[in-house]
Amino acid sequence: MSEIAQLIIGDKTYELPVIEGSEGEKAIDISKLRDQTGYVTLDIGYKNTGATQSAITFLDGELGILKYRGYPIEQLAAKSSFIEVAYLLIYGELPTEEQIKKFNYDLSHHTLVHEDMKKFFDGFPSKSHPMGQLSSLVSSLSAFYPESLKPNQTAEELNLSIIKVLAKMPTIVSWIYKKSLGHPYIYPQNKYDYVTNFLNMTFGQRTEVVEIDPVVVNAMNTLLILHADHEQNCSTSTVRIVGSSASNIYASVSAGISALWGPLHGGANQEVIEMLQKIQEDGGDTDKWIAKAKDKNDPFRLMGFGHRVYKNFDPRAKIIKKACDDILEKLGIDDEVLEIAKKLEEVALKDPYFIERKLYPNVDFYSGIIYRALGFPTDMFTVLFALGRLPGWIAQWKEMKVHKEPIGRPRQIYTGATNRDYVDIQDR
Numbered sequence: 001m002s003e004i005a006q007l008i009i010g011d012k013t014y015e016l017p018v019i020e021g022s023e024g025e026k027a028i029d030i031s032k033l034r035d036q037t038g039y040v041t042l043d044i045g046y047k048n049t050g051a052t053q054s055a056i057t058f059l060d061g062e063l064g065i066l067k068y069r070g071y072p073i074e075q076l077a078a079k080s081s082f083i084e085v086a087y088l089l090i091y092g093e094l095p096t097e098e099q100i101k102k103f104n105y106d107l108s109h110h111t112l113v114h115e116d117m118k119k120f121f122d123g124f125p126s127k128s129h130p131m132g133q134l135s136s137l138v139s140s141l142s143a144f145y146p147e148s149l150k151p152n153q154t155a156e157e158l159n160l161s162i163i164k165v166l167a168k169m170p171t172i173v174s175w176i177y178k179k180s181l182g183h184p185y186i187y188p189q190n191k192y193d194y195v196t197n198f199l200n201m202t203f204g205q206r207t208e209v210v211e212i213d214p215v216v217v218n219a220m221n222t223l224l225i226l227h228a229d230h231e232q233n234c235s236t237s238t239v240r241i242v243g244s245s246a247s248n249i250y251a252s253v254s255a256g257i258s259a260l261w262g263p264l265h266g267g268a269n270q271e272v273i274e275m276l277q278k279i280q281e282d283g284g285d286t287d288k289w290i291a292k293a294k295d296k297n298d299p300f301r302l303m304g305f306g307h308r309v310y311k312n313f314d315p316r317a318k319i320i321k322k323a324c325d326d327i328l329e330k331l332g333i334d335d336e337v338l339e340i341a342k343k344l345e346e347v348a349l350k351d352p353y354f355i356e357r358k359l360y361p362n363v364d365f366y367s368g369i370i371y372r373a374l375g376f377p378t379d380m381f382t383v384l385f386a387l388g389r390l391p392g393w394i395a396q397w398k399e400m401k402v403h404k405e406p407i408g409r410p411r412q413i414y415t416g417a418t419n420r421d422y423v424d425i426q427d428r
């Protein structure tokens with residue numbers, strides 16, 4: 001028999017259905033609560049609200065478990081490629097050889113952006129933040145592919161929109177980088193796989209052939225896989241909620257990019273490196289900065305530490321820390337900020353403030369050190385997070401559409417003034 005939750009308000013008892021997920025997670029279904037009782041629930045920041053039922057990603061914050069479609073992140077990071085993981089997230093299964101061949105073919109035939117889009121790149125000041133450019137450029141794709149505006153696309157049309165946004169994103173990201181340098185854009189080439197093509201457009205030259213180091217390709221694949229989805233979070237829930245109004249995929253992803261930009265979310269990777277550099281320039285006294293992070297009168301927070309749901313460890317951070325050591329060694333890079341990061345982590349993990357609050361390094365604590373070693377400037381880090389998260393946003397957007405979820409529309413508890421009569425300006 002399925003479980004029932006009982007809610008007592010005054011002298012009345014209400015019964016609410018209990019929903020159970022495939023990993024045993026339980027939720028009280030309050031969707032009819034207001035009709036039954038006149039009450040709504042209040043949960044600022046959605047700390048304890050399940051906004052959907054999803055079969056894409058499972059996460060257990062207490063046990064530090066992360067799985068995409070049932071596959072542990074550790075196995076995917078070690079054995080898979082980013083594009084295979086993208087397929088898995090979007091279509092639900094690991095692809096066969098035939099399926100991945102077709103997927104790669106389709107992607108490589110949609111990598112070009114319309115030549116007119118170059119005018120947008122030209123219009124941005126060269127120092128403007130890549131995330132602002134990215135969200136505008138992705139949204140502007142809707143202008144070039146107006147068929148995406150149809151709210152009821154057929155399955156084929158919807159799939160074509162998915163392929164287009166996934167295929168064009170690396171071109172847009174690398175062109176943003178080239179623009180910041182004032183260098184000519186490098187066009188996509190069908191002979192390369194998704195990640196190599198991106199790296200070639202980013203680090204390649206028009207005047208000579210630049211060999212992309214396989215160590216760099218592997219590192220990039222690992223980082224992108226680790227960022228590919230993370231169930232409901234600020235940007236993903238934004239993508240779902242924007243899409244729930246029947247907005248097109250480009251507008252929905254663009255909104256996700258804007259949500260990711262903030263330093264409390266994806267923007268943390270840029271902040272971490274800037275923080276580590278600041279600590280290094282200040283003499284490297286980690287105790288001083290840990291004390292600042294604990295001081296409630298000081299706005300400083302230890303960036304790359306803490307997570308809304310991971311309260312034991314972030315499994316992605318474990319993989320990244322090891323990858324960071326490996327990659328720096330393989331590339332022969334000795335980065336002092338890595339030592340500062342390790343020292344900060346060591347001190348913080350022994351400190352009662354961080355222990356009591358269950359604050360551990362998150363995925364972004366070490367990712368920036370790898371991006372730096374690969375040659376990316378700091379302000380590109382969050383854009384790389386967006387590139388990685390794109391398949392997750394797409395999979396979640398598609399699932400929301402396939403489930404025909406209703407438009408997202410939370411309630412509120414109003415706390416403002418009650419009835420007031422209008423006062424003419426001269427009498428105020």
Ligand code: CMC
Nearest residue numbers: 263264265266268293301302303304305306307308357362
């Ligand atoms: N440094 C110092 N204190 C912290 C930190 C930190 N990084 N994070 C949380 N705390 C304290 C916070 O002050 C609060 O203390 P108290 O209970 O005494 O008021 C307590 O820990 C709980 O923090 P919270 O802000 O209520 O927790 P939250 O779940 O709302 O926020 C968070 C989670 C990730 C926004 C927060 O931990 C944070 O700001 N971390 C730094 C930014 C960061 O690294 N963000 C990247 C997250 S991972 C990438 C992604 O998926 O977005």
